[in-house]
Structures are given as structure tokens and as C-alpha cells.
Amino acid sequence: MSEAFWQFPARHGTPDAAREGAWYTSEREIYAKLQLEPAQCVYTYEHETTKRDRPRSLKMAIAFPDLPYAHDALSPAIGSETLQTHHGKHHKAYVDKTNAAIEGTDLADASLESIIAKADETGNAGLFNNSAQSWNHAFYWHSMAPTSEGPSGDLLDAINAAFGSVDALVEKLQSAGAGHFASGWVWLAADSDGKLSVEETHDAGTLAIGGKNPLLTLDVWEHAYYLDHKNVRPDYLKAVSTGHINWDFAAENYKRGSIWSYPSA
Numbered sequence: 001m002s003e004a005f006w007q008f009p010a011r012h013g014t015p016d017a018a019r020e021g022a023w024y025t026s027e028r029e030i031y032a033k034l035q036l037e038p039a040q041c042v043y044t045y046e047h048e049t050t051k052r053d054r055p056r057s058l059k060m061a062i063a064f065p066d067l068p069y070a071h072d073a074l075s076p077a078i079g080s081e082t083l084q085t086h087h088g089k090h091h092k093a094y095v096d097k098t099n100a101a102i103e104g105t106d107l108a109d110a111s112l113e114s115i116i117a118k119a120d121e122t123g124n125a126g127l128f129n130n131s132a133q134s135w136n137h138a139f140y141w142h143s144m145a146p147t148s149e150g151p152s153g154d155l156l157d158a159i160n161a162a163f164g165s166v167d168a169l170v171e172k173l174q175s176a177g178a179g180h181f182a183s184g185w186v187w188l189a190a191d192s193d194g195k196l197s198v199e200e201t202h203d204a205g206t207l208a209i210g211g212k213n214p215l216l217t218l219d220v221w222e223h224a225y226y227l228d229h230k231n232v233r234p235d236y237l238k239a240v241s242t243g244h245i246n247w248d249f250a251a252e253n254y255k256r257g258s259i260w261s262y263p264s265a
């Protein structure tokens with residue numbers, strides 16, 4: 001293998017332009033001369049000009065969390081091939097693109113929630129889409145479980161108060177998801193008084209920021225169900241909402257009363 005070199009990231013906002021793109025022969029040298037933190041460095045090889053993965057000693061700013069269950073755990077509602085692609089390709093791509101966008105910027109060490117909020121505030125659509133989709137998918141994996149026991153306690157009381165019954169809530173999630181135009185997300189959410197509602201967001205829209213506390217979500221992008229149910233979105237929604245809702249996760253979010261935090265790297 002070629003000898004490893006270190007390069008100062010060209011787009012880093014340094015006042016000393018002469019440092020940008022400069023090469024150094026050791027990790028120690030770049031830290032000593034530039035007084036940098038490891039996360040500000042990009043790992044590359046002498047014979048290549050393209051950026052390579054960071055070495056293991058440098059943490060990624062945003063984590064790519066594992067699925068909380070096996071790929072076949074939700075089958076046949078959601079099959080193994082769907083989860084391998086949806087998690088391993090789609091979700092990973094959103095995380096990778098978010099990390100690439102924040103690298104060397106003042107958001108490099110920010111939480112994912114802060115990145116989403118900043119992208120929304122500044123109208124950075126590319127960063128918003130990738131960061132919000134990173135958050136939405138991690139939240140979605142936890143919103144489902146291999147088996148579903150049904151809600152209880154305070155969450156059950158809140159569901160009955162808002163919708164009349166658990167069955168009525170499930171039907172509302174299904175109808176909202178089936179009727180949602182094009183891509184997006186359907187959510188069960190609580191307001192600051194603990195009152196529940198079913199919400200919809202379009203495309204990468206998220207409840208990770210804003211006034212509602214999301215309790216669970218269902219992905220209604222076509223990539224979530226096409227391999228298992230072709231274009232019949234209602235079949236996917238029925239299979240998931242009647243057999244795989246993680247009510248324990250929803251109850252934890254309801255009890256906490258504040259928005260779930262994306263896992264750190």
C-alpha cells in the first residue's frame with residue numbers, strides 16, 4: 001500500500017489560504033503545525049487525488065446507526081432485501097452526503113438536529129434533505145419492531161382520548177399514508193400538552209425540529225415498500241401498522257416529552 005499522507009481540506013474556512021491543500025507526511029506533523037483537531041483532517045493517499053475515507057481514529061461527525069433488528073425481522077411486511085437496500089443504501093447515502101456537506105465547516109461537530117435546523121434556517125435544501133432524511137430513517141427503524149404488543153398506560157389513555165381507540169389510530173395512520181401525495185412521512189405526534197395527532201410531512205420534511213414531539217413514523221416513499229408490495233402502498237401500511245409498530249418506542253418518546261435524539265457517533 002502506498003504511504004499515507006495527510007492533506008488540509010481545501011474548503012476549510014481558514015484565513016491562511018497557503019495552508020489549503022498542503023500536504024504533510026504524518027498525522028503528528030499536521031496537528032503540531034496547524035493545531036488542528038482530528039475531525040478537521042481528510043485522509044488520502046499519495047498516488048490519488050480523490051478523497052478517501054477517514055482513518056478509524058477520526059470519528060465521523062454523524063453516525064450511521066445499525067438496524068435495531070435483523071434484516072428479515074419484519075418479513076413479510078418488509079422483506080430482507082428491502083431493509084438491506086433501504087438501510088444499507090438509502091439511509092447510508094443520506095448520512096454520507098450529510099457528512100460530506102458539513103466536513104470542514106462550523107457544523108462539523110454539531111448534532112444532527114442542529115444541522116437540520118441550520119439548513120432549514122438558511123434555506124440550504126441539499127443539506128436539509130440529506131440531514132433530515134438521516135434523522136427520519138433512524139427514527140423510522142425504531143418505530144418498528146419484530147412483534148407488536150399494543151400500547152398501554154399513559155400512551156394508551158392519550159390514544160383513546162385523541163382517536164377513540166387504538167384501532168381508530170391505526171386506521172388513521174393507514175388512511176393518511178395511503179392518501180399522502182407522492183413521497184413523505186406519516187407521524188404520530190404529541191403537542192406540548194400531550195395531545196396526540198397524526199401528522200404528514202412531504203419529501204424529507206421532518207418533525208425532528210419544530211413544535212411537535214414525534215412518537216413514531218412510517219416512511220411512505222416508494223423505496224420503503226415497492227419490492228414487497230409493488231405500488232400498493234396501502235398493503236404495506238396495513239402490514240406494518242397492524243403487526244410491527246414499536247409501541248414501547250412511542251411510549252418512551254411520549255413519556256420523555258421532548259424530541260428523540262439521533263445517536264451520536
Ligand SMILES: [Fe+2]
Nearest residue numbers: 090219221224
Ligand atoms: Fe426511506
